[in-house]
Amino acid sequence: MNHLLDQLPFVEHALPAAWFQRPTVDVARELLGATMVLRAEDAVTVVRIVETEAYLAEGDLACHAALRMTKRNAPMHEDGGIFYVYKIYGMHLCVNIVTETAGRGCAVLLRAAEPIVGHDVMRSRRANGVVRRDTDLLRGPGNLARALGVSIDDNYRSCASPSAFFHHDATVAAADIITTTRIGITASADLPLRFCLRSPAVSGKR
DNA sequence: TATACGATGCACT
């Protein structure tokens, strides 16, 4: 079932863990346009990231790690390059990528993506609601986690491994990136830490 | 089209 995965050029082109161990805002911006390849539930999906949010180690009260290390935010204090997955509102999962180095406490939230490979799998995972357009499959953090087949067991999982990796898109220019305040938070709500491309898959107003 | 709100569970205090 992994023919596709086996053919993908992981070693040469995938972003190494060290790529994520850089300033969180840089990672959040440079993930835009990036391709994510993820194996979950025995299926491989490939998507293009179009919306991210940065949660910073310093001066950011909305960051889960803002106060101290707890059981929930512990992954954020690891070295960058792993997933931080948590449940929100009792039913949705949010997928983050831990950034910078151990002890910092920061991450990038993946909010939306465009499907590239695996439309059928993603659609079936979203079977509850009627998903009309392909661009709605990964629109919003809860929907994205659902369509990707992510579970709470993916917490701490490497995002620089043969079963989960990213390819950078060097064609994205600074002028392509829209910067806004983050969605759904009250603390530090004025910080310009949400980044997105012009895409119908971006969450919020159309 | 725009706004309101209920669902639902657990980390955190």
Add this chain to the structure above:
DNA sequence: GTGCATCGTATAG
């Protein structure tokens, strides 16, 4: 006991 880094539906306009 409180409050979410949300989503989908219902209701009003």
